[in-house]
Amino acid sequence: xxxxxxxxxxxxxxxxxxxxxxxxxxxxxxxxxxxxxxxxxxxxxxxxxxxxxxxxxxxxxxxxxxxxxxxxxxxxxxxxxxxxxxxxxxxxxxxxxxxxxxxxxxxxxxxxxxxxxxxxxxxxxxxxxxxxxxxxxxxxxxxxxxxxxxxxxxxxxxxxxxxxxxxxxxxxxxxxxxxxxxxxxxxxxxxxxxxxxxxxxxxxxxxxxxxxxxxxxxxxxxxxxxxxxxxxxxxxxxxxxxxxxxxxxxxxxxxxxxxxxxxxxxxxxxxxxxxxxxxxxxxxxxxxxxxxxxxxxxxxxxxxxxxxxxxxxxxxxxxxxxxxxxxxxxxxxxxxxxxxxxxxxxxxxxx
Amino acid sequence: xxxxxxxxxxxxxxxxxxxxxxxxxxxxxxxxxxxxxxxxxxxxxxxxxxxxxxxxxxxxxxxxxxxxxxxxxxxxxxxxxxxxxxxxxxxxxxxxxxxxxxxxxxxxxxxxxxxxxxxxxxxxxxxxxxxxxxxxxxxxxxxxxxxxxxxxxxxxxxxxxxxxxxxxxxxxxxxxxxxxxxxxxxxxxxxxxxxxxxxxxxxxxxxxxxxxxxxxxxxxxxxxxxxxxxxxxxxxxxxxxxxxxxxxxxxxxxxxxxxxxxxxxxxxxxxxxxxxxxxxxxxxxxxxxxxxxxxxxxxxxxxxxxxxxxxxxxxxxxxxxxx
Numbered sequence: 001x002x003x004x005x006x007x008x009x010x011x012x013x014x015x016x017x018x019x020x021x022x023x024x025x026x027x028x029x030x031x032x033x034x035x036x037x038x039x040x041x042x043x044x045x046x047x048x049x050x051x052x053x054x055x056x057x058x059x060x061x062x063x064x065x066x067x068x069x070x071x072x073x074x075x076x077x078x079x080x081x082x083x084x085x086x087x088x089x090x091x092x093x094x095x096x097x098x099x100x101x102x103x104x105x106x107x108x109x110x111x112x113x114x115x116x117x118x119x120x121x122x123x124x125x126x127x128x129x130x131x132x133x134x135x136x137x138x139x140x141x142x143x144x145x146x147x148x149x150x151x152x153x154x155x156x157x158x159x160x161x162x163x164x165x166x167x168x169x170x171x172x173x174x175x176x177x178x179x180x181x182x183x184x185x186x187x188x189x190x191x192x193x194x195x196x197x198x199x200x201x202x203x204x205x206x207x208x209x210x211x212x213x214x215x216x217x218x219x220x221x222x223x224x225x226x227x228x229x230x231x232x233x234x235x236x237x238x239x240x241x242x243x244x245x246x247x248x249x250x251x252x253x254x255x256x257x258x259x260x261x262x263x264x265x266x267x268x269x270x271x272x273x274x275x276x277x278x279x280x281x282x283x284x285x286x287x288x289x290x291x292x293x294x295x296x297x298x299x300x301x302x303x304x305x306x307x308x309x310x311x312x313x314x315x316x317x318x319x320x321x322x323x324x325x326x327x328x329x330x331x332x333x334x335x336x337x338x339x340x341x342x343x344x345x346x347x348x349x350x351x
Numbered sequence: 352x353x354x355x356x357x358x359x360x361x362x363x364x365x366x367x368x369x370x371x372x373x374x375x376x377x378x379x380x381x382x383x384x385x386x387x388x389x390x391x392x393x394x395x396x397x398x399x400x401x402x403x404x405x406x407x408x409x410x411x412x413x414x415x416x417x418x419x420x421x422x423x424x425x426x427x428x429x430x431x432x433x434x435x436x437x438x439x440x441x442x443x444x445x446x447x448x449x450x451x452x453x454x455x456x457x458x459x460x461x462x463x464x465x466x467x468x469x470x471x472x473x474x475x476x477x478x479x480x481x482x483x484x485x486x487x488x489x490x491x492x493x494x495x496x497x498x499x500x501x502x503x504x505x506x507x508x509x510x511x512x513x514x515x516x517x518x519x520x521x522x523x524x525x526x527x528x529x530x531x532x533x534x535x536x537x538x539x540x541x542x543x544x545x546x547x548x549x550x551x552x553x554x555x556x557x558x559x560x561x562x563x564x565x566x567x568x569x570x571x572x573x574x575x576x577x578x579x580x581x582x583x584x585x586x587x588x589x590x591x592x593x594x595x596x597x598x599x600x601x602x603x604x605x606x607x608x609x610x611x612x613x614x615x616x617x618x619x620x621x622x623x624x625x626x627x628x629x630x631x632x633x634x635x636x637x638x639x640x641x642x643x644x645x646x647x648x649x650x651x652x653x654x655x656x657x658x659x660x661x662x663x664x665x666x667x668x669x670x671x672x673x674x
Contacts, residue, residue, distance in 0.1 A: 001462065012449040015449035185446075185448070187446065187447060189445065190445035193410075
């Protein structure tokens with residue numbers, strides 16, 4: 001009976017496009033969007049060498065062409081033209097190469113970090129040109145050799161957050177919306193007219209949502225890893241286990257929201273009201289340590305915080321469940337506490 | 352196991368707390384019994400307390416006082432055992448949007464220890480070819496037939512149907528009536544609510560007329576009509592002016608006035624139609640008034656309701672929301 005109900009609930013979820021969007025497409029969309037932005041890479045810079053085509057400029061242009069983060073923009077003949085192009089954003093840098101004297105580098109003053117990086121890039125290029133012209137064969141040369149190591153990109157950091165976000169959003173909004181809808185369509189009343197215990201009905205709905213949380217976590221992780229090369233170091237199984245544990249709390253919160261909301265619209269509104277702040281305050285997208293005052297402590301008490309934290313430690317640091325006792329404990333307390341609260345607040349049906 | 356009657360309701364009262372304070376008495380001391388194998392109807396306007404009474408019998412609401420026993424089981428105290436043996440159809444919809452008809456019957460059947468095969472049930476209401484469809488793909492009549500057949504998925508002994516034909520066209524309504532008669536023919540007891548006079552009259556073995564939470568009359572439809580002072584109506588049209596007052600003095604005629612369901616026509620409520628007709632024809636010759644479209648009709652439950660409550664029973668009349 002329970003299994004049949006769970007199967008029916010899953011069918012309903014899969015056939016309801018809107019619910020499916022929230023459950024699967026929405027988090028995957030986030031995963032893709034974050035994957036498309038290369039937060040940790042230095043974007044290619046457009047450089048004009050002025051005057052282009054001059055005898056002094058030619059070796060510099062040749063040198064620049066060997067650098068992959070630089071693209072030489074042709075056709076800028078004078079310093080005045082270069083300044084205009086810089087101001088308009090057509091080029092990022094201009095190198096003024098006179099026949100005599102030092103090479104001047106023009107840049108826009110706003111992007112300080114980027115400018116610093118490119119100052120050394122250009123300095124290195126000019127050094128190499130000097131060496132080649134002097135005809136010296138260099139004694140010391142740098143050959144970068146990559147060793148696979150624990151470099152963590154922002155994407156590696158954000159992906160565990162997205163897993164937590166997906167599970168949280170659908171746990172709360174999905175449950176609240178479904179219950180509110182069932183109540184509106186008098187399905188809950190119809191169920192109460194059968195010998196089926198309301199508890200069995202609700203447990204089945206919760207179980208279906210837990211199963212979906214496994215699919216969600218798996219899909220988000222798979223999208224991140226296979227499409228965008230995210231690094232997941234720890235055990236996927238451990239991540240899913242935490243997602244399930246965390247989802248217990250969110251499902252309970254969903255039932256609480258449904259207890260307070262009269263209509264499906266109200267349930268979705270109230271659900272978002274609970275879910276959205278939690279999403280930003282629980283370290284999904286950025287660490288919350290830098291928040292002022294006692295806020296870091298407060299946010300760490302939210303149920304999403306230990307979930308994201310645990311998944312991140314597994315994914316980024318390769319932590320095992322054994323090392324995540326405090327997060328596990330915190331989530332377990334939340335799960336039990338929210339279950340008690342939800343049981344008190346929730347009425348299967350208003351008399 | 353088998354009780355003497357299918358349903359026994361005694362001194363049932365149900366109060367609802369109202370939003371602005373105070374209480375609304377939706378059911379005001381109702382008692383009746385439903386025999387095994389009959390179609391028992393509650394007839395009354397919206398807000399009369401029909402649904403509340405039904406839902407107390409179904410174990411969906413707890414009475415303020417009084418009791419409702421179904422199959423000898425108290426519907427409040429032994430509701431879970433009772434629910435296994437009854438079938439329920441709610442006033443509107445109440446099935447999953449994203450499950451097919453077969454899946455819904457399969458699922459609801461699984462809630463009961465004993466259940467009927469979904470495909471057999473669907474075949475019974477002519478929906479065999481819709482087994483794989485969703486509710487929203489059905490017409491109104493089909494939806495209603497489905498919701499009734501879903502109420503007998505556990506092969507219940509008593510079936511409760513709330514406003515089973517509301518909003519249906521006459522053809523679809525007749526199909527639902529046949530379906531309900533079929534359910535009764537298979538040995539079940541059926542309790543229905545309706546605000547359609549015709550439905551109560553043609554479908555029900557006995558009818559309880561309910562108004563303001565009380566049963567004002569309870570009998571067979573024929574018995575109810577027979578109990579009227581005037582059990583026939585004579586309706587006619589006339590181009591000339593008619594002195595209604597003069598007619599009501601004739602023998603056998605109880606009242607005379609404009610017809611309530613045909614504009615421009617007149618109607619007489621009469622006790623003995625033959626005697627009244629003779630008088631009417633003599634009066635027509637004497638006064639030279641031409642009688643057109645003359646009809647002699649038996650009185651209906653509409654007349655019963657009118658005579659007992661002083662109000663007409665019309666669907667869509669001013670109503671409080673049924674709780």
